[in-house]
Amino acid sequence: MALWNLLLFVLFVLFVAFLGLCLYIKHCHTKYDHIPGPPRDNFFFGHSLTVRRVMKRGGNIHDKFLQWSEAYGPVCRVNFMHFVFVLVHCPETTKEILMSPKYSKDGFLHRKLFMLFGQRFLGSGLVTAIDHDQWYKQRRIMDPAFSSLYLRGLMGTFNETAEKLMDKLSDAADDKREAKMLSLVNCVTLDVITKVAFGMDLDILSNSSPFPKAIETCLRGMVFNIRDTLFQLNPKNWPFVNEVRESCRLLRSTGAQWINSRRSAMRRGEDVPKDILTQIIKCSEKEEHKTQEDEEIMLDNFVTFFIAGQETTANQLSFCIMELARNPDIMEKVKNEVDDVMGMKKDLSYDDLGKLTYLTQVLKETLRLYPTAPGTSRQVKEERVINGIKIPPGLTYMFSSFVSSRMDKFFKDPLKFDPDRFHPDAPKPYYCYYPFSLGPRSCLGQNFAQMEAKVVMAKLIQRFDFNLVPGQTFDILDTGTLRPKSGVVCNVTHRKYRK
Template sequence: MTVAEWTAYLTFYMICAVFIAFVGYCLYVRHIHVKYDHIPGPPRDNFLLGHLPTFRRETNSDRILNDVFLEWTEKYGSVYRINGFHSVSLVVSCPETTKEILMSPKYSKDPFVYKGLFTLFGLRFLGNGLVTAMDHDVWYKQCRIMDPAFSSSYLRGLMETFNERAECLMQHLEEIAEEDTIANMHRLVNCVTLDVICKVAFGVDLDLLKNPDSPFPKAIELCLQGMLHYFRDPFFRFLPWNKTKVQEIQDAVKLLRTTGAKWINQRRKAVENGEDVPKDILSQILKTAEELKDDGEEDYELMLDNFVTFFCGGRRTTTNQLSFAIMELGRHPEILKRAKEEVGDVLGTRHDIHYDDLGKLTYLTQVLKETLRMYPTAPGTSRWLHEDMVISGFKIPAGCSIHFSSYITSRMEKFFKNPLKFDPERFHPNASKPYFCYFPFALGPRSCLGQTFSQMEAKVVLAKFLQRFDFSLVPGQSFDIKDSGTLRPKSGVLCTIKHSV
């Protein structure tokens, strides 16, 4: 038999093998459909792709995917399925199930979501850090080591930094007021919150308001975009016209991990030289690797995992929450007036905000909580179902992920009357509290470790802003939401700023 004949036979058998494998995979997908199709859900766009074309279409449009999920919840009920290839996810808005699953440590995080963040377009990204650690015991050990950096006594000590960085913003806003120019509040607040996390977590001064060309804000934004494309468009990386964007995202990941390596090595040397170092997040990251020793190289990678986790996640909630809060206060003069009056009553003419002042700013707290109800910057979380269970009367087979969305439940009439109305009175101390349908920081043992840190910082910045300035929203801008991995104001909240009378 000639070489050409052998090649023809080999090609034929390879085609047959690929065809058989494809048919086998299609049969498996069909089996998954049969297994879960008793659960209601929207029609699939495609047999193999399931609902992924919808996700891709919405991601590439001006609409946010969470609104699609909300519409599907109202149409299909408190539990419905979405498909993608051979995987099934359930979107659940039942408070009882939310409580049962999120409050229990026995339900692990969704492996597709969190293992997917181990790398980003082929480069190690969040790895096995605090957010992505799948094993509960591994996560718990890391969490306990990190606790001192989020203790009440340590957070009290951060008030000086919160005040100092917020003052930098106030000085910048004074210049804007005097020059009568437009302030992009989202961009300015983003600079401050990133400055804060770098200072209090890693002991580094970036001073982004004076150094607007720093590559870090852009790098974080690119990483968030990369996460969005990873989850909603599995083919994004392989399309030739996305090559430049993929390279930019990979470069952003490299920058963050290289920066982490540099700052970690500087802190290590300081410790070795017997220098006084703070009990900040960076010190706890070093301690984590020390106490979870396994392999030297992996220890170092784990430190970088946690560095990137806190660097990316430590400012997004505060930035977006403050931006949305300023937007809504600008749209509701009566709420703004009441918030300014409370700040005036608590602070008077004193610019330095003390820790004890934060508890007295009760209405401002209500404003910030209502902001997170309408605009949860990290809108959802997911868990893996290891065993069969019944949800809202439907028997759910094990082996699927369950998605919980604070965005969905917070915008449902059955849980919040007139849900699209911005009303801080929902969170009055004497108001009835929502039952497991408001969870902007998730719930249970895997809830956000930095939520108290975030809300302290938000109060300091917002109180100083309301104390010192009057503002109005620039007419004609959009008040829509932009989904860029987290939810943020689409137009950036453009304001004209004036000194308070």
């Protein structure tokens, strides 16, 4: 009898909890349903089922966000169970929110990136830190590693590492082998970031390494962790969940080893470069009473720079190669400029980069169509009115450069690859193009990334002709960052120099 009463009590508690959840979700619907948005798939799950369907077929959820934004206007409501956020592509609101330090990164995304399936991932590093003072302290200490003077000194490393890629492509051309460009440039950018940021020469182009696979696994895990709340509960997904955890542990244990080695060198009074690793350590050393959390934040920043420093640049380079191969007229213009600036020189100087104006336009147009980090978000605590629609306080605003850059209200014929949009005399896009975000939380490494991209592309164009292997898709693979789904497989041949 007692057991029966206990069972009835448990069922009653579950019923009350279920009823409370239903009432709360209904309250959220009542509070936010005046904001335009697509019909929900389900009372409980909102639009989560749509997102899961897109992910299951390997689609790009940002295409769905674009579709919704075009259908419902400059502010569009999206429901994930009881959680509601708004997609915003109003330039004035984008400017006001992103350019101001008063709006923090949203807590939902912070929680999802802090840990992956119970294993610490990006934690409270430079990208994910919510508290402004904590972020500002980290950013201020990191700034010297990205000063223009320091970046000038990296040209030798950029040239040297890019030269290793040229050797690989030369072998492929001689042997008439197909070149998987995404994989190759991934190795190049990872070699650059490990050498420039952490003082480690891995030479991943020539040696096998677990890091590229670990980064890709973490990013895939990040997407599922953010967009599929039930992913970890499915036993079929447990092997992958464990793989994600192992990849996180690999990156963080590697960071701990490299940090301890550098810290020992600093304590012995050895000369060490003013690179990212040194700045990460200095960031921690400024704490009077260091805690275990300070050690973890060092690893947070290590993982942040390790991934962000190579993944987005590699994807940009791959998309750029893909579009140049698809647009021979644009390719011809870039070749002429590279030939004029470089001639027969093997390496580029820092001053050469400023002369590659058309290549700069090509790289910017690549990021317009394919912003490798497609968007950002902010928590807005006050009530606002956008396009006549009252937005209650406390919502997360999602800003997507992918969405706004593909809307014809901002860019004529937006799906056409046209570098002349970024001609020096062309009007500048008004807060609808922000592949590196905007304002104080914009990407610290954007100048670093674009210098590296120019060196790699200029050397590639100077030395080789490349054509896409037929039968590839030009679809986008969404792994948190955006990358070419087919990997940009090319036939590469040596260029004949023009007289």
